[in-house]
Amino acid sequence: MISVRFLGTGGARFVVAKQIRASGGMWFRFEPAPGEEDGPVTQIHVDPGPGALVRATSAVPPCDPAELDALALSHKHLDHAGDINVMIEAMTAGGFRRRGAVLAPSDAFEGEAVIFPYAAKFVASRTVLEERGGPYHVNDVELRTSIRHIHGVQTYGMHFRYRGTTVSYLPCGRYFEGLAEDYATHHPDVLIVNVLRYRDSMKVDHMNFDEAKHVFDVVRPKVGVMTHFSTRMLEQPPERLAREIEDELGFRVFAAYDGWTLDATTEIAAVAGR
Ligand SMILES: [Zn+2]
Numbered sequence: 001m002i003s004v005r006f007l008g009t010g011g012a013r014f015v016v017a018k019q020i021r022a023s024g025g026m027w028f029r030f031e032p033a034p035g036e037e038d039g040p041v042t043q044i045h046v047d048p049g050p051g052a053l054v055r056a057t058s059a060v061p062p063c064d065p066a067e068l069d070a071l072a073l074s075h076k077h078l079d080h081a082g083d084i085n086v087m088i089e090a091m092t093a094g095g096f097r098r099r100g101a102v103l104a105p106s107d108a109f110e111g112e113a114v115i116f117p118y119a120a121k122f123v124a125s126r127t128v129l130e131e132r133g134g135p136y137h138v139n140d141v142e143l144r145t146s147i148r149h150i151h152g153v154q155t156y157g158m159h160f161r162y163r164g165t166t167v168s169y170l171p172c173g174r175y176f177e178g179l180a181e182d183y184a185t186h187h188p189d190v191l192i193v194n195v196l197r198y199r200d201s202m203k204v205d206h207m208n209f210d211e212a213k214h215v216f217d218v219v220r221p222k223v224g225v226m227t228h229f230s231t232r233m234l235e236q237p238p239e240r241l242a243r244e245i246e247d248e249l250g251f252r253v254f255a256a257y258d259g260w261t262l263d264a265t266t267e268i269a270a271v272a273g274r
């Protein structure tokens with residue numbers, strides 16, 4: 001079974017600065033279904049932005065950092081990585097229990113590193129994510145990365161594969177020819193897309209809603225999720241836009257909200273049963 005808890009669904013600087021939506025990232029949980037072959041429960045926290053630790057520990061039921069197996073960054077921007085060192089300390093009991101993994105692009109570890117060298121030493125394994133890399137392993141979960149996004153710093157999407165199901169995460173970046181096709185090669189059952197902008201002519205390294213819709217159309221997951229919203233997206237609101245994609249493309253699409261848990265296994269099964 002795979003579930004994803006959204007500890008934050010805010011994207012643009014203003015939304016994050018004002019905490020109109022939280023910015024704690026996504027908490028993935030992979031565990032054997034009842035009756036399935038036994039195996040470990042694996043928990044991976046992706047993109048722990050500002051407030052991630054507070055959001056995790058105050059969630060109901062709480063997400064326990066001491067049980068985390070890995071922290072993963074799509075890229076080092078602050079809205080994705082603000083709490084990475086705090087989360088490393090929480091995962092490793094302040095460095096007293098050397099455990100867990102950190103996976104991130106090389107520029108998160110080097111140069112203007114966002115992962116402090118002292119904190120990196122607390123974790124049992126450090127993995128540098130590369131373009132179209134992997135499979136990287138966290139217990140029996142496989143992670144592969146996407147083509148490099150156009151986003152200022154090294155940015156990669158993530159494809160998590162567990163017991164025959166793939167959940168993919170498409171983080172921030174400008175739309176370009178070939179982006180959607182790269183994601184489509186992984187045939188994700190669930191595709192989570194950061195949709196920051198609605199309709200504007202801003203020349204920034206973020207996709208807008210129409211581009212995201214095109215990506216969904218090319219990839220055609222069983223279940224789509226939009227997250228990482230700006231104020232323009234929140235005004236629409238995103239729930240209406242999710243229905244619009246659903247009506248046009250004919251698969252289930254959700255607009256994520258703070259505290260929501262996507263029960264990926266159940267939603268995929270519901271599609272199969274239709
Ligand atoms: Zn970014």
Ligand SMILES: [Zn+2]
Nearest residue numbers: 011077079172
């Ligand atoms: Zn972002």
